[in-house]
Amino acid sequence: MFVDKTQIYVKSGDGGNGMVAYRREKYVPAGGPAGGDGGRGADIVFVVDEGLRTLMDFRYKRHFKGDPGENGRTKKQHGKSRAAYEIQVPPGTTITDEETGQVLADLTVHGQRAVIARGGRGGRGNARFATPANPAPEIAENGEPGEEKKIVLELKLLADAGLIGFPSVGKSTLLSIVSRAKPKVADYHFTTIKPQLGVVETDDKRSFVLADLPGLIEGAHEGVGLGHQFLRHIERTRVLIHVIDMSGMEGRDPYDDYMTINKELEQYNLRLPERPQLVAANKMDLPGAEDNLELFREQVGENVQIFPISAATNAGIDDLIRTAMDTIEATPEFPLYEEEEEERVVYSYVEREKPYAIEKDDDGGFTITGHEIEKVFKMTDFNRHDSVQRFSRKMRKLGIDQELRDMGAEDGDTVRILDHEFEFVE
Structure with a gap:
C-alpha cells in the first residue's frame, strides 16, 4: 500500500526544573546558593532515509514525544540535556503545520535534517539569581515547556520518470511489464488511486524509478477528480512519459487528449510542460491505431518524440525505455521555481502587538x-x-x-x- 499523506502529533521534551539548594560543606557556615540548572528537552527532528518509500509507518504510530531534560541538582550540577528524537521519513516529504498552513520543511536529500519542534530550555537554579542585595535567593525556574504541533506529512514522489495520461490508457499495464511492480489493472476509469512505483532496468543494465501516477481528467488543476493528487506527484520527476490510447476505442481523440493534459500541467505549474516529455502511442495492436498515429504525427509536429508501443504484446517497449533512460541521464534536477532576484529591503516602523x-x-x-x-x-x-x-x-x-x-x-x-x-x- 502507498500512503502519501498523513497527520501526526509531535511534542518536544520539556526542560528540566532548576533547583534551590545551598552549600553544606563542613566548615562553611554560610554557604551560598548551589542549585543547578535543568537540562534541555529533546528536539523533534525529521531525517531523510533514502531506504523508505512510503509514509505507511505513520498509520500505526501518530504521536511522538521527546524526553524531558533532567532536573538540576545540588552543588551547581546541571541536569542532563536529552538527545534529539529522530523520525525517519522518505525523500520527497513535505512537512506542514496543520494549524497555520506554513510549510516547515521540504526534505529531499538522504540525511537531510529538520528540527520541527524545539525542546524546552532547562529552568535556572537559584545559583543564577544570587545578587549582592539577595545573596541567598529562594528562586528557581521550572523547565520551559516543549513545543507541540499537529503536522501534516505529504510525500511527493521522487521518481525519475512519471507515466501521465488519461485513465485507462494503459499506464498500469505498461508499468507492470517494464518493472516488478504489480499495480491493480482493470478496464474502468480511475483504477490507479495511489501512485505506484517500479524500478525499470534497461537491456544494458541501467535502471531508473518509474511512477504510475493517478489518472488525470480535465479540470485537474482546480482539484477536479484526482487532480491535486495527480499533479503534486509529478512536480519532481525529470522526464514525463505521456501514454496515449492511439486506438481511440472509447471514442476519444488522441490529439485532444494530448493537448488537454498538457494544458492542465501548464495551468497547475507553468514550468511543468518545459521538462522532457516522451509520447508512448499505446494500443498499436488494435484496429485504426496506425491511421490515428499518422494523423497524430501531423498534428503535433516533428519536435515531439513518439514511440508506437503495445503494452499487450510488448512491441516497441524496449526502445521507449532505453530513450527514457538516456533522457533522464541527460536531464539535471528540474527546479520548480526560479529564484527571485534580491529585492531592496525597506524598513518601516510596525507597532509591536501586545504580548497578552x-x-x-x-x-x-x-x-x-x-x-x-x-x-x-x-x-x-x-x-x-x-x-x-x-x-x-x-x-x-x-x-x-x-x-x-x-x-x-x-x-x-x-x-x-x-x-x-x-x-x-x-
Missing part, C-alpha cells in the same frame, strides 16, 4: 492569555515565595496589573491563567 490579552468573563472574573505570560507562568514554582514575587513583578512589567485596574478589577476578583485561578489583590 485580557477578557472579562460573564461571572465578573478576568482571563489572561498570551504565549509569553503563559510560558512564564508554567516556568514559575508557586511553592516558593520568592518565585511568586518574581512572577508578580513580571505581571507589573508587562502592564497586566494596570490594565486589570483599568478594566475595573477590584480586591477579591478572580483572575485566570490557563487552568488556574488567582485572587486580585490591590
Whole structure:
C-alpha cells in the first residue's frame, strides 16, 4: 500500500526544573546558593532515509514525544540535556503545520535534517539569581515547556520518470511489464488511486524509478477528480512519459487528449510542460491505431518524440525505455521555481502587538492569555515565595496589573491563567 499523506502529533521534551539548594560543606557556615540548572528537552527532528518509500509507518504510530531534560541538582550540577528524537521519513516529504498552513520543511536529500519542534530550555537554579542585595535567593525556574504541533506529512514522489495520461490508457499495464511492480489493472476509469512505483532496468543494465501516477481528467488543476493528487506527484520527476490510447476505442481523440493534459500541467505549474516529455502511442495492436498515429504525427509536429508501443504484446517497449533512460541521464534536477532576484529591503516602523490579552468573563472574573505570560507562568514554582514575587513583578512589567485596574478589577476578583485561578489583590 502507498500512503502519501498523513497527520501526526509531535511534542518536544520539556526542560528540566532548576533547583534551590545551598552549600553544606563542613566548615562553611554560610554557604551560598548551589542549585543547578535543568537540562534541555529533546528536539523533534525529521531525517531523510533514502531506504523508505512510503509514509505507511505513520498509520500505526501518530504521536511522538521527546524526553524531558533532567532536573538540576545540588552543588551547581546541571541536569542532563536529552538527545534529539529522530523520525525517519522518505525523500520527497513535505512537512506542514496543520494549524497555520506554513510549510516547515521540504526534505529531499538522504540525511537531510529538520528540527520541527524545539525542546524546552532547562529552568535556572537559584545559583543564577544570587545578587549582592539577595545573596541567598529562594528562586528557581521550572523547565520551559516543549513545543507541540499537529503536522501534516505529504510525500511527493521522487521518481525519475512519471507515466501521465488519461485513465485507462494503459499506464498500469505498461508499468507492470517494464518493472516488478504489480499495480491493480482493470478496464474502468480511475483504477490507479495511489501512485505506484517500479524500478525499470534497461537491456544494458541501467535502471531508473518509474511512477504510475493517478489518472488525470480535465479540470485537474482546480482539484477536479484526482487532480491535486495527480499533479503534486509529478512536480519532481525529470522526464514525463505521456501514454496515449492511439486506438481511440472509447471514442476519444488522441490529439485532444494530448493537448488537454498538457494544458492542465501548464495551468497547475507553468514550468511543468518545459521538462522532457516522451509520447508512448499505446494500443498499436488494435484496429485504426496506425491511421490515428499518422494523423497524430501531423498534428503535433516533428519536435515531439513518439514511440508506437503495445503494452499487450510488448512491441516497441524496449526502445521507449532505453530513450527514457538516456533522457533522464541527460536531464539535471528540474527546479520548480526560479529564484527571485534580491529585492531592496525597506524598513518601516510596525507597532509591536501586545504580548497578552485580557477578557472579562460573564461571572465578573478576568482571563489572561498570551504565549509569553503563559510560558512564564508554567516556568514559575508557586511553592516558593520568592518565585511568586518574581512572577508578580513580571505581571507589573508587562502592564497586566494596570490594565486589570483599568478594566475595573477590584480586591477579591478572580483572575485566570490557563487552568488556574488567582485572587486580585490591590
